[in-house]
Amino acid sequence: MKKYLILLVLVIGGITVMAQDTNSKTEINHKVEQLVKQLTLEEKVSLCSGRDDWSTQPIERLDIPWIWLSDGPHGLRRAPATNKAGYGDQLPAVCFPTASALAATWDLDLISKVGQALGEEAQALDVNVLLGPGVNIKRSVLGGRNFEYFSEDPVLSGEMGAAYINGVQSRGVGTSLKHYVANNVETMRMFMNSDVDDRTLHEIYLTPFEIAVKKAQPWTVMACYNRVQGEYGTQNPYLLTEILKNDWGFEGIVVSDWFAIVDRVKALKAGLHLEMPHVSGVNDEIVLEALKNGNLDEAVLDNLISEILTVVLKAKSLEKEDAKQNVEEHHALARKVSAEAATLLKNDKDVLPLTKEKYKNVAIIGEFASSPRYQGNGSSEVKPTQLDNALDIIKDEYGKGIKITYAQGYNLKDDNDFSLIEEATQAAANADIALVFAGLPLHYESEGIDRKHIDMPEAHNKLIEEISKVQENTTVVLTNGSAVAMPWVDQVPAILETWLGGQAGAGGTADVIFGKVNPSGKLAETFPVRLEDTPAFFNFPGEQGNVLYGERIFVGYRFYDERNIKPLFPFGHGMSYTQFEYSDMNVSSKEITDKDVLDVTIKVKNTGSVKGKEIVQIYVSDPECTLQRPEKELKKFAKVELAPGEEKEVTFQLSSRDFSYYDAKRDMWIAESGQFVILAAASSRDIRKSESIILNSTQQIPMMVDEYTFVKELWENEETRELLKEYFPNWIKGWTPEGKLLDEANIPGFFLEHPIIKFPYITNNEITHQEVKELINKCKGMTYTPEVVKLKDVENVSF
Ligand code: BGC
Numbered sequence: 001m002k003k004y005l006i007l008l009v010l011v012i013g014g015i016t017v018m019a020q021d022t023n024s025k026t027e028i029n030h031k032v033e034q035l036v037k038q039l040t041l042e043e044k045v046s047l048c049s050g051r052d053d054w055s056t057q058p059i060e061r062l063d064i065p066w067i068w069l070s071d072g073p074h075g076l077r078r079a080p081a082t083n084k085a086g087y088g089d090q091l092p093a094v095c096f097p098t099a100s101a102l103a104a105t106w107d108l109d110l111i112s113k114v115g116q117a118l119g120e121e122a123q124a125l126d127v128n129v130l131l132g133p134g135v136n137i138k139r140s141v142l143g144g145r146n147f148e149y150f151s152e153d154p155v156l157s158g159e160m161g162a163a164y165i166n167g168v169q170s171r172g173v174g175t176s177l178k179h180y181v182a183n184n185v186e187t188m189r190m191f192m193n194s195d196v197d198d199r200t201l202h203e204i205y206l207t208p209f210e211i212a213v214k215k216a217q218p219w220t221v222m223a224c225y226n227r228v229q230g231e232y233g234t235q236n237p238y239l240l241t242e243i244l245k246n247d248w249g250f251e252g253i254v255v256s257d258w259f260a261i262v263d264r265v266k267a268l269k270a271g272l273h274l275e276m277p278h279v280s281g282v283n284d285e286i287v288l289e290a291l292k293n294g295n296l297d298e299a300v301l302d303n304l305i306s307e308i309l310t311v312v313l314k315a316k317s318l319e320k321e322d323a324k325q326n327v328e329e330h331h332a333l334a335r336k337v338s339a340e341a342a343t344l345l346k347n348d349k350d351v352l353p354l355t356k357e358k359y360k361n362v363a364i365i366g367e368f369a370s371s372p373r374y375q376g377n378g379s380s381e382v383k384p385t386q387l388d389n390a391l392d393i394i395k396d397e398y399g400k401g402i403k404i405t406y407a408q409g410y411n412l413k414d415d416n417d418f419s420l421i422e423e424a425t426q427a428a429a430n431a432d433i434a435l436v437f438a439g440l441p442l443h444y445e446s447e448g449i450d451r452k453h454i455d456m457p458e459a460h461n462k463l464i465e466e467i468s469k470v471q472e473n474t475t476v477v478l479t480n481g482s483a484v485a486m487p488w489v490d491q492v493p494a495i496l497e498t499w500l501g502g503q504a505g506a507g508g509t510a511d512v513i514f515g516k517v518n519p520s521g522k523l524a525e526t527f528p529v530r531l532e533d534t535p536a537f538f539n540f541p542g543e544q545g546n547v548l549y550g551e552r553i554f555v556g557y558r559f560y561d562e563r564n565i566k567p568l569f570p571f572g573h574g575m576s577y578t579q580f581e582y583s584d585m586n587v588s589s590k591e592i593t594d595k596d597v598l599d600v601t602i603k604v605k606n607t608g609s610v611k612g613k614e615i616v617q618i619y620v621s622d623p624e625c626t627l628q629r630p631e632k633e634l635k636k637f638a639k640v641e642l643a644p645g646e647e648k649e650v651t652f653q654l655s656s657r658d659f660s661y662y663d664a665k666r667d668m669w670i671a672e673s674g675q676f677v678i679l680a681a682a683s684s685r686d687i688r689k690s691e692s693i694i695l696n697s698t699q700q701i702p703m704m705v706d707e708y709t710f711v712k713e714l715w716e717n718e719e720t721r722e723l724l725k726e727y728f729p730n731w732i733k734g735w736t737p738e739g740k741l742l743d744e745a746n747i748p749g750f751f752l753e754h755p756i757i758k759f760p761y762i763t764n765n766e767i768t769h770q771e772v773k774e775l776i777n778k779c780k781g782m783t784y785t786p787e788v789v790k791l792k793d794v795e796n797v798s799f
Contacts, residue, residue, distance in 0.1 A: 115167015
């Protein structure tokens with residue numbers, strides 16, 4: 001009875017909250033409507049740009065307040081005042097691990113908690129909108145902002161983004177999903193044209209934004225600096241209105257990246273609401289002029305400012321006067337996240353964890369151990385509330401009963417100083433284990449600058465090589481925001497990737513090294529052997545202001561799979577101090593339609609002796625398809641915690657979109673009939689189980705026949721084949737063996753490969769231009785459903 005009472009109270013409570021939400025929404029809408037009516041034209045125009053660096057324009061006459069927008073994404077970069085840039089003099093805030101590390105956790109609940117903490121910090125620091133997260137795809141390993149982005153995979157990036165946004169916004173603070181879209185290169189970043197085809201744009205680059213918008217409704221989206229298919233992201237009606245608003249149902253406002261506006265009027269017309277920061281009065285004058293001369297409709301402006309005011313009033317209504325920063329709690333969370341992100345790439349002979357039983361004498365080597373690299377360069381730079389270092393943490397928290405020797409190993413001020421290697425090698429030789437902290441110094445990874453290569457400083461590489469010669473338990477602890485080459489990979493038994501772990505990263509790393517936390521991070525990006533092996537090698541950073549996305553949909557692991565290139569460490573890889581066994585994979589049905597939801601279950605068991613977490617990855621493979629498709633694509637994932645001997649069943653749901661490709665000609669997602677293989681994997685190169693299903697599509701696909709449609713397309717479709725036959729003149733009989741029907745005839749390949757516009761020429765005008773037109777007209781509006789395939793007709797594909 002009590003249980004039902006509680007339930008009732010919860011339900012009523014829920015209804016009350018919903019009712020309050022709707023009430024305040026209606027109230028705000030009503031207020032906005034009134035305000036818009038009272039604004040002068042000049043005031044309306046002024047609302048479409050910032051007041052200064054970080055705030056929106058207030059209108060005191062009408063009590064219209066301003067709100068504060070501030071960088072992120074992995075902590076608050078809160079300037080001392082809204083009119084100060086805030087580089088160096090920003091207020092202290094908790095610096096969480098950067099996005100590469102967050103993604104390596106593959107833990108959506110945890111990322112949501114990070115979001116909540118960031119929301120609380122924002123409330124405490126009077127910030128209304130946090131400028132993040134960035135869900136751009138890591139297209140090239142050289143991308144300067146890779147540390148600030150999640151992954152090379154659209155689903156993982158989008159899910160991470162959604163979890164982050166939901167977390168922040170649950171605290172009454174908005175987010176800015178950035179940088180929309182195809183912002184994957186820093187070179188010439190304010191002008192570069194992302195020359196990307198439509199299919200790739202949808203399948204790879206738009207998808208993370210789509211997931212985040214649909215699942216989390218960020219209050220704002222930040223339009224990118226670059227051009228996309230020839231038009232700036234800030235003035236691209238296809239991206240800002242057609243896709244973002246109309247197709248995805250985005251309800252918030254579009255903000256420009258800082259100084260990204262090129263043509264103010266075009267931007268407003270395309271659906272960009274807010275120009276940031278305030279540049280000068282010049283742009284306002286341009287807009288006023290456009291309104292006066294009819295180049296811009298006032299109704300368009302009214303619409304935009306209504307939406308801006310809705311966000312402003314909502315933000316103000318959710319401000320919390322007494323919000324606290326909870327620095328200690330957030331620092332502890334940051335430590336936990338960095339431990340969850342730590343990715344054990346290699347651990348031969350179980351060198352790790354480091355226990356007192358195994359090792360009494362530990363050499364800690366590398367300046368990063370005392371002077372940590374914990375975030376990237378640029379607008380995301382947070383001023384941490386404290387900064388832990390591994391040397392002190394290890395000594396203080398784990399040092400009892402072991403001897404610790406420290407050697408600097410290299411000089412962070414000079415990449416080519418090899419003078420410290422000998423002393424470090426001595427220390428390593430005298431110890432039972434050497435922990436070598438190495439990676440990329442700050443100036444290697446920065447907003448605004450792409451990397452030129454994927455090498456670590458020579459002094460770091462040489463140090464590792466020399467130490468590995470004298471110490472068999474050399475363990476490399478890497479600090480970097482994106483993949484690096486490891487020429488010494490075969491010489492060392494253990495490698496722990498710790499990313500850019502934020503202010504508490506040292507603690508998280510120590511917890512993993514000493515086995516307090518069992519590592520469970522997995523790579524959200526492929527680590528290549530060489531730069532030459534990477535997908536964008538020939539097309540990065542582009543030239544003369546244009547970057548060709550030549551690898552198309554084959555980004556990240558999709559490329560390595562297709563080219564059969566063995567990466568250094570594959571996407572999804574990460575080890576544990578325990579082992580996991582996969583069994584009993586099941587699908588709810590062996591045959592589905594595109595309208596069904598398919599349940600996929602798999603059991604995972606911890607077969608080792610310590611507690612651990614496994615990240616189960618579900619990939620979908622479409623062995624046969626009209627269009628070229630990647631060998632497999634990540635669609636779902638889950639992180640499961642298991643005690644030794646414990647087994648859990650994990651369930652995933654796949655629906656039509658998970659089987660679809662984007663047909664750029666028809667501008668739609670198509671789930672084609674046929675066989676699909678569902679793979680349950682521990683990494684993209686470690687497939688544990690697979691199940692094959694048949695999808696019978698009921699989708700009506702438009703034929704889209706025009707004069708450039710190929711005969712083949714018409715011939716392969718039953719209905720259009722019949723039509724085609726009507727137009728087949730006598731001469732075609734010459735191609736068919738005597739007495740055979742057309743259907744049985746072996747129509748010569750080259751004929752099938754002609755567009756129908758060529759009929760008059762190749763038939764000596766027996767089919768006229770007029771008849772071609774007629775044929776096209778008859779096909780107008782025709783749709784087809786792909787053939788239904790029976791399970792027994794296809795063979796199982798094995799992986
Ligand atoms: C960056 C954005 C950032 C903005 C404000 C721009 O240069 O691209 O990510 O939010 O500056 O600092």
